[in-house]
Amino acid sequence: MTTAPVIELRTYTALDPVRGDLLDVYAEVRAPLLHLPNYAVTSFGERLDRHGTEPGFVAVLAYADSHPIGYAYGNTIERGDRYWQRTSPAPAEEYTGRPALALKEIGVRPAWRGTGTALRIHEALLAERAEPYVTLMVNAAAGDGKVHALYRSWGYEDIGQSQPSLASPLLTVMIRPAH
Template sequence: MTSATAIELRSFNDLFAVRGDLLDVYAEVRAPLLHLANYAVSSFGERLDRHGAEDGFQAVLAYEDGHPVGYAYGNRIEDGDRYWQRMDPEPSERYTTCATVALKEIGVRPAWRGLGVARSVHDAFLASRCEPYVTLMVNPAAGGGKVHALYRSWGYEDLGHSQPSPASPRLAVMIRPTA
């Protein structure tokens, strides 16, 4: 590891091209939680395959010396998408009547945290998006609340809550303009 300036960002619209790299980084990022069903690599792989087949899929990976060190990925969601249907309270039509991009996952290997890699992959992911809003879900307890606070510092606001699956914790749904 050197610094964030040595990081190369690559964008992909084909999951097949980067599935292995995403799984490798995820396994290290979530290592302390992998014993929980929702966080198991197999569960993530199933979600990843579903998301990769949805409209507007995009992944941005950060590489250092050809080694994947971080990622962000997501896809477009429309009015009526299960993303919105599971949310409490029901989201405003302001967000649902137009396409929105859902940032489904963001992760950085521990040795590369604190170098701006997460922000770099986040911003690169949004740079080519045409949707007016980006939404994400975060476990408010992650990092003792630090992850939630980080997203707030990036301009996200709390919109509601969601529990995407019975094995998932209750997550905070956040949103902000893409630009």
């Protein structure tokens, strides 16, 4: 029987203490895509800084031997949020009529993929949240469709599409109950 790797999960509600660790892990996680404007570290840093000031910001980082190996972060979105406004078709009132947690980013260093670390980070992010739903956007082509399939295995369902910026690919919007 195998056991889950020994990692420490840390939760943060402020960006400053972990901004550097988030940028470091992001750069390795997205290394094959960094040449694309939407995925450049500077573009991510700008999004991260904006997201870090939004209501309900939370980040969970995983550490092994005091080194960051993975992360997830998100924030609360309300009715009328630009997140919902850019989703087509318009999501059901059941999802948009109350606060939801928008999972903005999740990533695990390549050496730690397939160990259950991403799911552990994801579940830690949701553990203390009051929102009834969690939503995310995924590039359906990422990992030849494996990332989309992984989110489905975690209980997410497709509810629409969104293109958050001109530099962004068309993304699939997914949602599931938070608990």
